[in-house]
Amino acid sequence: MTLTLHVDGERWRSHLRGTAELYDGIIPVIKGNGYGFGNRALARRADWLGADTVAVGTYAELIDVLPRFGGDVHVLTPWRPFWTDTIRPERMYDPRVVHTVSRIEDLAPMRAEAPEGTRIVVEGETAMARHGVDQHALTSVADELGDLVLLGFSIHLPLSEANLAEADRWAAVFEASKLAPRVTGTPVFTVSHLSDREVRALAERRPGLRVRPRVGTALWLGDRGAFRVTGVVTDRHVVERGERIGYRQRPMPVGGTVLIVSGGTSHGIGLEAPSSAVTLKQRATSVAKGSLGAAGLALSPFLVAGKQRWFVEPPHMQASMILVPSGTAVPEVGEEVELDVRMTTTTFDVVDLP
Numbered sequence: 001m002t003l004t005l006h007v008d009g010e011r012w013r014s015h016l017r018g019t020a021e022l023y024d025g026i027i028p029v030i031k032g033n034g035y036g037f038g039n040r041a042l043a044r045r046a047d048w049l050g051a052d053t054v055a056v057g058t059y060a061e062l063i064d065v066l067p068r069f070g071g072d073v074h075v076l077t078p079w080r081p082f083w084t085d086t087i088r089p090e091r092m093y094d095p096r097v098v099h100t101v102s103r104i105e106d107l108a109p110m111r112a113e114a115p116e117g118t119r120i121v122v123e124g125e126t127a128m129a130r131h132g133v134d135q136h137a138l139t140s141v142a143d144e145l146g147d148l149v150l151l152g153f154s155i156h157l158p159l160s161e162a163n164l165a166e167a168d169r170w171a172a173v174f175e176a177s178k179l180a181p182r183v184t185g186t187p188v189f190t191v192s193h194l195s196d197r198e199v200r201a202l203a204e205r206r207p208g209l210r211v212r213p214r215v216g217t218a219l220w221l222g223d224r225g226a227f228r229v230t231g232v233v234t235d236r237h238v239v240e241r242g243e244r245i246g247y248r249q250r251p252m253p254v255g256g257t258v259l260i261v262s263g264g265t266s267h268g269i270g271l272e273a274p275s276s277a278v279t280l281k282q283r284a285t286s287v288a289k290g291s292l293g294a295a296g297l298a299l300s301p302f303l304v305a306g307k308q309r310w311f312v313e314p315p316h317m318q319a320s321m322i323l324v325p326s327g328t329a330v331p332e333v334g335e336e337v338e339l340d341v342r343m344t345t346t347t348f349d350v351v352d353l354p
């Protein structure tokens with residue numbers, strides 16, 4: 001059962017180098033499923049890229065990243081009093097870790113728990129409204145800082161057009177705050193979701209800050225043409241219209257060939273909204289056209305003869321059943337079929353990266 005991510009290694013590495021040059025001071029983001037590659041592979045790759053700092057999503061992800069990357073590791077999920085439930089304190093307070101602080105009430109317990117020299121950045125709350133201190137509370141943060149080592153500030157921005165303005169507004173708020181004089185060294189200002197041009201514009205406007213873009217998707221997945229995803233045909237059966245097949249024994253709306261293809265729910269296949277027939281209008285269109293969506297089937301990400309094909313029924317744990325209507329060339333058992341997946345929700349059996 002093999003769901004494989006094929007990577008054109010040379011093309012991917014050249015995209016990584018190009019992106020790292022474009023974004024001055026880049027902090028590669030390594031989190032979740034490692035954008036399809038796995039966090040361990042990305043940690044080693046960030047070292048290869050020459051990054052001095054990477055960011056992880058959670059404290060638990062330090063376990064995979066710290067041993068494989070030599071520089072600083074910034075944890076994006078803010079510090080809370082309960083994270084030591086998920087990771088041993090020696091790891092959590094490794095001297096290479098940079099913590100995010102987003103609430104005033106966290107500072108007292110953090111001071112009590114964290115070893116001397118623990119480094120932090122303070123996050124400001126943006127239009128995202130996920131985490132962050134309100135701009136009016138920065139004075140209280142300064143009062144509660146104690147001897148935590150403040151490296152600077154961070155913000156997390158939505159995927160929106162108005163981000164440069166919001167980033168610049170926050171830069172001004174931080175620079176004018178009582179916290180600014182407490183920073184050790186040149187204050188870093190780490191930001192997400194700005195384009196390379198916006199990062200340069202912000203750095204020019206704010207020469208007192210070291211602007212550092214945190215980039216995940218645009219770095220690891222910025223060149224989609226460098227990847228190809230395939231499943232393998234493990235079986236095929238001719239079926240007639242009306243024949244009942246699958247776990248659910250539903251009658252087939254048309255005749256053709258059913259392909260059993262590697263890739264199922266455990267890989268993340270079929271766990272997102274099907275990319276077609278999702279809106280009412282699209283549904284109405286598919287009913288009008290008499291397509292298989294109207295017969296209650298969902299469109300699969302698997303491509304056969306250049307077209308996305310329908311799931312016979314919801315994908316199984318490691319395999320999917322795909323309907324290829326009569327009159328279409330059917331791949332042989334053992335042949336690969338391509339599929340289009342979301343890289344941040346897919347777990348591959350094999351990453352083929354020469």
Ligand SMILES: *Cc1c(COP(=O)(O)O)cnc(C)c1O
Nearest residue numbers: 029076156192214215216217218
């Ligand atoms: C995930 C994340 C990023 C990186 O986002 P991409 O869209 O993958 O570049 C940056 N900052 C924070 C706080 C994040 O959670």
